[in-house]
Amino acid sequence: MSKFLGRIFGYKAFKITMPILDLLLIHGAYILSFYILKDSLDNFWINYQSYWAILPYIIISFILLEHIFELDKPKDFSFFGNAYTVILTIGSLLFITMAISFFFREFAFPRSILLLSSSIQILAITLLHLIANRSYFKVNKGKSVLVIGYEKSAQALAYKLLESRGMWSHIKHVCAPDYPKMYELIDDSDITFLTEDVNEIDKQSILFYCVERDYTVLYQPKNSEILQFNANFLQIDDSPVLDVRELGLSxxxxxxxxxxxxxxxxxxxxxxxxxxxxxxxxxxxxxxxxxxxxxxxxxxxxxxxxxxxxxxxxxxxxxxxxxxxxxxxxxxxxxxxxxxxxxxxxxxxxxxxxxxxxxxxxxxxxxxxxxxxxxxxxxxxxxxxxxxxxxxxxxxxxxxxxxxxxxxxxxxxxxxxxxxxxxxxxxxxxxxxxxxxxxxTEGVKEVSELEKEIENLTRR
Structure with missing residues (x-):
């Protein structure tokens, strides 16, 4: 049951489903606004046709804004946190829609419809994301986490995960790569995190172990690995090589x-x-x-x-x-x-x-x-x-x-x-x-209130 719910409320499913639902609410808000203001519009059908004329541009604009403001990603926000992001998104969409209607000379698109629909969109999308986010984290928050790394770095990463209060905050174990029963801890955990200081031999061994068993594994990249992210794949004779490009702007x-x-x-x-x-x-x-x-x-x-x-x-x-x-x-x-x-x-x-x-x-x-x-x-x-x-x-x-x-x-x-x-x-x-x-905008943290909890989770 948990695996089934995990797929329904999984990260990929969230990113696909939420934009579709949001677009339905965007469109529904416009239709509802036309219905509410129908009697006050002198040229209802002309106004309605103007909306359909620019609808494709509204859809494209909203998809871009949803990606920019990361509404398509699960966020563990409060009601006001969700509302703030939605207001920015819909506010930007309102501005763009007005610009589009002016550019395409769709002057018959009433401003009253724009303002009423935007208000409905903000309320509806905020409530949708509040419910969706809480459902997502309720299903995914219980996954147990293992942090592997040497003591200082492992405890620092564990602190961040605990402080996040998100889906990765349920830390079950913290251990070093040379801990004798490390692989037993991996088997006992849903997600494995590797810190940056895990050496290459241990990292490869752990990665292969997790991949073979379809375990979820995440690791902190070294700076040298970041430089390889956009490398070009080349072939020299029968050997694959990576061409790490020059760092900087053309x-x-x-x-x-x-x-x-x-x-x-x-x-x-x-x-x-x-x-x-x-x-x-x-x-x-x-x-x-x-x-x-x-x-x-x-x-x-x-x-x-x-x-x-x-x-x-x-x-x-x-x-x-x-x-x-x-x-x-x-x-x-x-x-x-x-x-x-x-x-x-x-x-x-x-x-x-x-x-x-x-x-x-x-x-x-x-x-x-x-x-x-x-x-x-x-x-x-x-x-x-x-x-x-x-x-x-x-x-x-x-x-x-x-x-x-x-x-x-x-x-x-x-x-x-x-x-x-x-x-x-x-x-x-x-x-x-x-x-x-x-x-x-906070300053550099000085004292951790979670240090004792992390210490109790550390296996030596």
Whole structure:
């Protein structure tokens, strides 16, 4: 029964089923809106025909938006978490639909229908996803997990899984690759996770063991493996080889990326000019400088001056020296916490983008002090400087503010290695989805409340 339910509520089934159900609700909301407003429309049939004329474009637009905002993926959100994502998606669809109706001269498509249908869509799709997400996690959350890795890294991964409270949070065992009864633990678990520090021989042995038995196995990739993701398959005589491509953007891609940066940054400046003035005045009235200027590193290790709204007390690092922000950082002011939570402190970086120091999307720039330190710890860290630093990036969308430098580097390498203009636009849209999520703006975690639980699960 559990396997049957697992297939019905499985990840692939969710990704296929939800877009179809959402599209049915989108269409149903329009039909219902026409029915409700039928008597108030002077040219009902003309209005109705206008809707059918642009329906194919609405469908295509929604499918793209659903993918961008990841509505087609199971998320363990609350009602308001689901509603927030749906509002962004439907709001974007409303804007696009109005633009499409104007572009194709379908002026007979009433704005009253658009507004009423959007309201119905938000309510219906939010309820659908709340039910679907809870059903998915109710069926899949009970799967037992085994984490294999050496003590420090294994416990760190176990902590993340437990903290996620998602389908992988039911950890049953934690052990090292040399644990004598490791394969018995694999047999006793539904899912096996391997940490990055598992050596190649052990990893291959475990992978083959799991694949032969149709066990689910996941592993943390090494940076060298990430560089191989887009490698081209070649054949030399009768031997298969991989051609690992050069890391970075082509001259053509850089030119297009720069044009998009200037256009989007110019639009952002116009849109945010009033908030910029208001925030500037609030910070000046509070005393001290409104802006915070600091040296950062961008492409080719070029050092530039980044501009932010000040969120910390004056001379915050005068006594402590350069340090990373912590989860509970007393240096952050009250207004600073609001600015950080909403990412409004980053707005002045539009200037950095316009003058060419940064891009809209790219690895977040770090201070020279930490770049030098990270380069010593991880020689491959310097690879992230193959492209310009960005206002947002894959690490910011998929990770958190407190995500480790090591994991952020993996995201940065994934971004550079898989760069496309479509990916940039997707990340810009997804950034909107995390602006108000507090978990994305926390500092570096200091103390784990789950350490004792993980310790009890560790097999030695």
């Amino acid at each position: 001259p053509g891609s850089e030119t297009i990326k720069r044009i998009v940066d200037v256009v989007l940054a110019s639009i952002a400046f116009v849109v945010f000019i009033i908030p910029i003035v208001i925030i500037y005045l609030i910070l000046k009235i509070g005393g001290g400088s409104a802006f915070y200027v600091q040296e950062r590193v961008t492409r080719d290790n070029k050092v530039f001056k980044i501009y932010k709204f000040r969120t910390m007390v004056k001379n915050a690092e005068a006594m402590s020296g350069p340090v990373l922000a912590t989860e509970v950082d007393k240096r952050i002011t009250k207004i600073g916490r609001i600015l950080r939570a909403t990412r409004l402190d980053e707005i002045p970086q539009v200037y950095n983008i316009l003058i060419g120091d940064m891009s809209i999307v790219g690895p977040r720039p770090e201070r020279p002090f930490f770049v030098e330190q990270f380069n010593k710890e991880m020689p491959e860290y310097n690879l992230r400087h193959r492209v310009k630093a960005g206002l947002t990036g894959l690490a910011q969308v998929q990770g958190k503010y407190n995500t480790s430098v090591k994991d952020k580097l993996k995201y940065d390498l994934l971004y550079i290695n898989g760069y496309t203009l479509a990916l940039d636009l997707k990340l810009v849209m997804q950034t909107l989805n995390i602006l108000l999520r507090m978990s994305s």
